[in-house]
Structures are given as C-alpha cells and as structure tokens.
Amino acid sequence: MRLFDTKPRGVPFATGADVPLTLRAQGSFFIGGRDIRSDALSAVPAYAPSGTVVVDQVYVRFAVPAAVGGPPLVLVHGCCLSGQAWETTPDGRPGWDEMFLRAGFPVYAVDQAWRGRSGAGIAPAANGDGPLPTVFSAGREDAWTVFRIGPRFPEPYPDTLFPVDAVGELWKSMVPDFFYALPTPNPTVPALSALARRLGGAVLVSHSQAGLYPFQAAEAARDGIAALVALEPAALPDPAGDLSAFRDLPVLIVYGDHVAASPRWAPRLALARAFVAAANAAGGRAELMSLPERGIRGNSHMLMQDRNSDVVAELVAAWIGRERPHGAGGAAGRPIGGA
Amino acid sequence: MRLFDTKPRGVPFATGADVPLTLRAQGSFFIGGRDIRSDALSAVPAYAPSGTVVVDQVYVRFAVPAAVGGPPLVLVHGCCLSGQAWETTPDGRPGWDEMFLRAGFPVYAVDQAWRGRSGAGIAPAANGDGPLPTVFSAGREDAWTVFRIGPRFPEPYPDTLFPVDAVGELWKSMVPDFFYALPTPNPTVPALSALARRLGGAVLVSHSQAGLYPFQAAEAARDGIAALVALEPAALPDPAGDLSAFRDLPVLIVYGDHVAASPRWAPRLALARAFVAAANAAGGRAELMSLPERGIRGNSHMLMQDRNSDVVAELVAAWIGRERPHGAGGAAGRPIGGA
Numbered sequence: 001m002r003l004f005d006t007k008p009r010g011v012p013f014a015t016g017a018d019v020p021l022t023l024r025a026q027g028s029f030f031i032g033g034r035d036i037r038s039d040a041l042s043a044v045p046a047y048a049p050s051g052t053v054v055v056d057q058v059y060v061r062f063a064v065p066a067a068v069g070g071p072p073l074v075l076v077h078g079c080c081l082s083g084q085a086w087e088t089t090p091d092g093r094p095g096w097d098e099m100f101l102r103a104g105f106p107v108y109a110v111d112q113a114w115r116g117r118s119g120a121g122i123a124p125a126a127n128g129d130g131p132l133p134t135v136f137s138a139g140r141e142d143a144w145t146v147f148r149i150g151p152r153f154p155e156p157y158p159d160t161l162f163p164v165d166a167v168g169e170l171w172k173s174m175v176p177d178f179f180y181a182l183p184t185p186n187p188t189v190p191a192l193s194a195l196a197r198r199l200g201g202a203v204l205v206s207h208s209q210a211g212l213y214p215f216q217a218a219e220a221a222r223d224g225i226a227a228l229v230a231l232e233p234a235a236l237p238d239p240a241g242d243l244s245a246f247r248d249l250p251v252l253i254v255y256g257d258h259v260a261a262s263p264r265w266a267p268r269l270a271l272a273r274a275f276v277a278a279a280n281a282a283g284g285r286a287e288l289m290s291l292p293e294r295g296i297r298g299n300s301h302m303l304m305q306d307r308n309s310d311v312v313a314e315l316v317a318a319w320i321g322r323e324r325p326h327g328a329g330g331a332a333g334r335p336i337g338g339a
Numbered sequence: 340m341r342l343f344d345t346k347p348r349g350v351p352f353a354t355g356a357d358v359p360l361t362l363r364a365q366g367s368f369f370i371g372g373r374d375i376r377s378d379a380l381s382a383v384p385a386y387a388p389s390g391t392v393v394v395d396q397v398y399v400r401f402a403v404p405a406a407v408g409g410p411p412l413v414l415v416h417g418c419c420l421s422g423q424a425w426e427t428t429p430d431g432r433p434g435w436d437e438m439f440l441r442a443g444f445p446v447y448a449v450d451q452a453w454r455g456r457s458g459a460g461i462a463p464a465a466n467g468d469g470p471l472p473t474v475f476s477a478g479r480e481d482a483w484t485v486f487r488i489g490p491r492f493p494e495p496y497p498d499t500l501f502p503v504d505a506v507g508e509l510w511k512s513m514v515p516d517f518f519y520a521l522p523t524p525n526p527t528v529p530a531l532s533a534l535a536r537r538l539g540g541a542v543l544v545s546h547s548q549a550g551l552y553p554f555q556a557a558e559a560a561r562d563g564i565a566a567l568v569a570l571e572p573a574a575l576p577d578p579a580g581d582l583s584a585f586r587d588l589p590v591l592i593v594y595g596d597h598v599a600a601s602p603r604w605a606p607r608l609a610l611a612r613a614f615v616a617a618a619n620a621a622g623g624r625a626e627l628m629s630l631p632e633r634g635i636r637g638n639s640h641m642l643m644q645d646r647n648s649d650v651v652a653e654l655v656a657a658w659i660g661r662e663r664p665h666g667a668g669g670a671a672g673r674p675i676g677g678a
Binding site: 020021022023024025026027028029030033038041042043044047048050051052053054057059061066082083084087088092094095098111116117118119120121122123124126127132134135136137138139140141142146168169171172173174175176180 | 377
C-alpha cells in the first residue's frame with residue numbers, strides 16, 4: 001500500500017487552501033452511551049425535572065476523501081480540549097483532520113465522553129440529585145507550561161514552534177474537563193473499540209490525556225484496531241505488566257521538545273521508552289519517535305498545532321505507510337453514519 | 340443571482356452520497372469571548388486552582404463549496420443541542436449543512452456560547468467560587484412533546500415525518516443547556532453580529548431557542564446581515580415594539596405541523612404571525628411559511644431532521660433566491676479562519 005498515491009502532484013502535505021478538497025462523504029454520528037433517569041434534570045419551569053437522558057455517548061465527526069489511499073484514522077483529543085483540536089490550527093492553517101484527508105485517509109475525530117458535543121451528565125447533580133461530578137478547567141497560566149509552550153507564563157521558549165501570536169485561539173478552544181469524574185476505563189474506551197470494529201481496521205491516534213485509551217481498547221479486544229499512534233501520552237500500560245495484547249501491533253509514540261526540563265513530561269517520556277522496550281520484548285512492534293533526536297527542535301506538546309504540524313503529520317503518515325498495519329487498507333475506509 | 344447555477348445537473352437537493360462534495364475550504368474558529376480569573380478552576384492536584392480562562396466564546400465550524408452560488412449561511416441550533424443538529428440526521432441522511440453546501444452556500448454552524456465545543460464556565464462554581472450556574476437537560480419524555488414528535492411519549496403522531504426509528508441518535512445529541520444562566524442578550528448574539536460583519540452579507544438561520552438571537556443582532560446593527568430565517572422561533576421581538584430595525588430586511592419564519600395542539604407552540608406561532616404583520620407594517624419584508632398551509636403535513640419541530648428535510652431546505656433556499664437579500668451574494672462567501 002502506498003499511502004500517497006492519491007495526493008495531488010506537487011501539493012505539499014499541509015497545503016491545500018488553493019486546491020479543492022473532494023470528499024466522498026462527511027458528517028457525524030454518536031457511538032456508545034447509556035440511559036440514566038433522574039428527577040432533577042431541570043429546575044426551570046420550561047423543562048420537566050423528571051426524565052431520561054443518555055450519558056457516556058461519544059460524538060464522532062467524520063470525512064472520507066473521494067480517493068481513499070490509507071486506513072481510517074480515529075483522532076482522540078487530550079485534556080481540556082475537544083475534537084476541535086484536530087481542526088484548523090490557532091493561526092488558521094489546516095488541522096490534521098484536513099491534512100490527513102488530503103493525503104487520502106478517512107478521518108474520524110471524536111469528542112471524549114462528557115466533553116464538547118458528547119454531552120456531560122452534569123444537570124442532575126447541579127439540580128440536587130447526587131454529588132457534583134469533579135470538573136476542572138485548565139487556566140492559561142498553567143496550560144502554558146503543561147503544553148510546554150514556554151518555561152513560565154507568558155514567556156515562550158525561544159525556539160518554540162507553537163504559533164504563540166495566535167495562542168488566544170487555543171484558550172478559546174478549551175472546555176470543562178470531567179476526566180476525574182469518570183470511571184476506568186473512561187467511557188471513551190469502549191466507544192473507541194466499537195468504532196474500530198465498525199471501521200474494520202483503524203489507526204487510533206491519541207493525544208496526551210487520551211493516550212492510554214487506545215491501549216486499553218486494544219487490551220480489551222484487537223478487533224478492528226490496525227495500529228496505535230500516541231502523541232505524548234500522559235499514561236501508558238505498565239511496562240512490567242502483561243503486554244501480550246500488543247503482540248505484532250504497530251505502535252508509534254511521538255514526543256516533542258523541551259521534555260527534559262518538564263517535571264510533568266520527563267517521567268512520562270521515560271515511561272514511554274520503557275513501554276516500547278517491554279512491548280517489543282513481548283513480541284510487539286513499538287517505536288518511540290523523539291522529534292529532537294531526529295533534529296526537529298522546538299515542538300510543544302501541541303504537535304498537531306505547532307508551525308511544523310505538516311512535518312509531524314508527514315512523519316506519522318510515513319510510519320503508517322512503512323508499517324502497513326495488519327488488517328488496514330484503503331478499502332477499510334467505509335463511510336458510516338446513522339445509529 | 341441564481342442560487343442553483345452551481346448545482347450538479349440531475350442531483351436532487353438532498354442527495355449526494357454518490358456524488359463527491361468539493362470544498363474550497365473547511366475548518367473551524369472561535370469568535371467572541373471574555374476572560375475570567377478564578378482561584379477555583381480545579382480541585383485536582385494535576386491542574387492549578389488559580390488562573391484565567393475564557394468564556395462566552397462561540398465555536399464556528401465552516402465549509403465553503405468549490406463553486407459558491409449563494410450567500411453564506413450561519414446556522415444556530417436550539418435548546419439542549421449543539422451545532423451537530425445541522426449535521427447528519429438521526430437516520431443518517433445529509434444534514435442541512437451538507438445540503439446547503441451542495442447547493443452552493445458557504446455554511447457556518449455555531450455552538451451557542453456555553454454549549455458543546457463553546458466551553459461553559461462551570462468549573463469555578465463547581466469548585467466553590469460562586470453559585471452554580473443554572474443548567475438543565477431535557478429528558479426524552481419531555482422533549483418528545485416539546486419537539487412535537489407525538490402527543491405523548493412514546494406515541495408518535497401517525498403522520499410524523501420525524502425519523503422515529505432513529506430517535507435514539509437525537510437523544511445522544513443532547514447536551515447540558517446553560518441558557519438560563521446567561522445574560523440578555525445571550526453572548527451568542529454579539530458573536531453572531533461579529534460573524535456577520537466578517538462574512539459581509541450572511542443569512543442568519545436560527546432554530547427554536549436561538550430564534551430571537553438573529554433579531555437581537557439585527558437590532559444592534561444591520562452590518563453584514565443579509566436576511567433572517569427563523570425555524571420555529573421560541574421568541575421574537577415584541578410586535579407592539581419599535582420594529583424599525585427590520586425595515587427592508589428579508590425575514591422568513593417557518594413552522595411545521597401539529598402546532599395548534601401544542602400549548603407550548605400555538606402561542607408562539609400566533610406571536611410569529613403578529614410579528615410578521617407588525618414588521619411589514621413598519622416597512623419590513625417578513626413572511627410566515629406554515630408548512631401545513633402549503634399542504635406539507637407531519638413536520639415536527641426538528642424541521643432539519645425530518646424525513647422531508649430536503650423539501651424544507653429547498654423551500655428556504657428558494658425563498659433566499661427570490662428575496663435576493665440586500666448585500667448578499669456569491670462573492671460574500673469568503674472563507675475565513677484564524678483568530
């Protein structure tokens with residue numbers, strides 16, 4: 001399989017503003033979910049207090065290029081963000097969703113359960129039915145260092161590739177995060193499993209907080225999972241544990257720059273290295289890609305929004321092409337929709 | 340201006356699953372927003388309690404067809420929903436976003452402020468900083484009659500055009516609604532004004548709860564507003580008030596079926612008739628389109644998801660074509676993005 005057979009000649013990976021984007025299908029649907037009943041859905045007269053709502057469902061926005069040239073990608077955003085993180089970058093360049101679409105990959109971007117367009121089950125508790133679920137927002141002063149834009153707010157790293165002038169758009173993209181209110185595995189995990197089964201050979205691409213989810217999905221069942229790509233995962237399976245679930249599964253972990261100076265991220269990169277070694281010792285096909293070790297300096301935690309997001313996307317796409325993940329292929333990109 | 344010059348020959352308005360969709364641009368951005376500072380953003384150790392977040396911003400997802408043949412449409416969803424309401428229908432047909440795109444209209448679908456991907460300012464209050472903002476969820480038993488799918492849950496009207504077999508997908512699309520926590524005008528209103536100014540001649544299309552917003556935007560300033568289309572607005576400007584803001588402004592209000600039997604909607608339809616009469620007496624160009632009076636029976640409140648959503652879309656598009664709204668035109672569909 002050559003992934004880029006369908007790429008228009010002479011068009012760089014990231015570009016396309018002047019080249020039309022031709023889709024076979026696009027739209028959205030939901031996956032997963034469970035019903036809950038409450039007598040505290042509403043305290044306003046216009047809506048009844050008692051009734052049934054669904055929670056834990058996962059919103060999926062998808063697009064399938066007219067000429068499919070790669071396996072379907074499932075994009076799972078990280079902390080405090082929604083699937084918007086993969087769309088237009090803060091400074092207005094095409095997001096990874098469009099970049100991969102233009103390269104021939106069907107793209108399925110989710111909102112984690114209880115996030116964004118995947119409705120949160122907040123109303124019952126807010127109206128007196130049970131304790132309020134834990135929710136937090138990341139302040140920009142905190143996110144600045146968590147996302148490794150710079151050593152301290154508002155000072156950027158001199159070589160940062162994050163589009164700092166447009167960082168206000170990143171702050172606007174942040175949403176309340178109910179991560180700590182949800183069970184383990186996060187309801188997003190079974191939804192990813194179900195989505196992969198429906199797609200029949202998907203590459204699960206995660207970022208940060210969501211990093212562990214695709215691994216948990218693969219541990220539950222490998223059906224429909226062709227490969228895993230984890231951008232700076234916040235957590236990974238225990239390298240000392242049973243890693244037989246990952247035998248022969250292509251796994252790519254990507255890390256950006258300025259990690260050693262980060263008390264938050266340095267141990268996570270060390271964990272990633274240990275996981276890769278242990279997974280491969282157990283028959284895995286795991287690879288750690290440190291961008292600075294390849295001579296690419298200045299990437300923040302927001303690899304898909306940095307000014308070289310096209311370069312990182314191309315590296316990931318090339319890895320998928322090299323790995324030719326078992327079970328994946330152009331034919332796997334079936335457009336799906338409805339319930 | 341002929342709106343449909345660019346429509347592929349022989350392709351019905353709603354169809355397209357087998358015809359590629361070609362876009363000049365697509366993506367997302369945010370508009371509006373204000374900073375708030377709090378010492379209660381987080382109660383979890385991994386994120387700092389103190390910091391600054393932005394609220395009231397509005398998420399805008401857009402797509403511009405390769406061949407623009409109409410003015411840009413701004414789609415504003417109603418109660419308990421997100422911009423997803425305009426995407427794929429519950430039973431998997433193209434949503435109005437895709438239908439209008441295929442007909443040549445640039446489409447900009449928002450999430451109301453504090454809804455979906457437009458982050459809500461819930462975390463500070465949830466962590467002890469001030470009273471909890473009013474939030475509700477609509478239970479399906481309530482929504483069934485509010486949306487006029489049937490006279491009582493779970494009984495549908497015998498002639499309903501809502502895709503009842505797929506109603507579970509509608510329930511999954513519902514999100515917590517902070518409408519009653521927000522000031523008047525809703526922060527979505529100035530965002531609509533700013534978006535219309537940037538687009539330079541937009542048709543603001545609202546549904547239900549959002550019905551009043553475009554009218555409030557037009558009252559604030561007509562800049563960039565070419566026309567208003569209100570699908571079953573829950574509120575409208577007072578017909579006894581000063582309606583000079585709507586002089587020469589094309590306004591279309593659309594209502595579906597089974598309204599007379601609804602204590603919620605019958606008075607609103609009466610208000611709509613009174614508004615149209617009063618607006619026209621004040622020099623307006625307003626029209627009320629009752630689908631049953633045109634012989635189209637069985638529409639629910641969810642006109643854009645009913646099985647004849649293509650027919651309703653075509654009626655709206657034809658009205659836009661007839662009205663040739665002042666200031667609107669194909670050239671107005673400038674792709675925009677970034678901050």
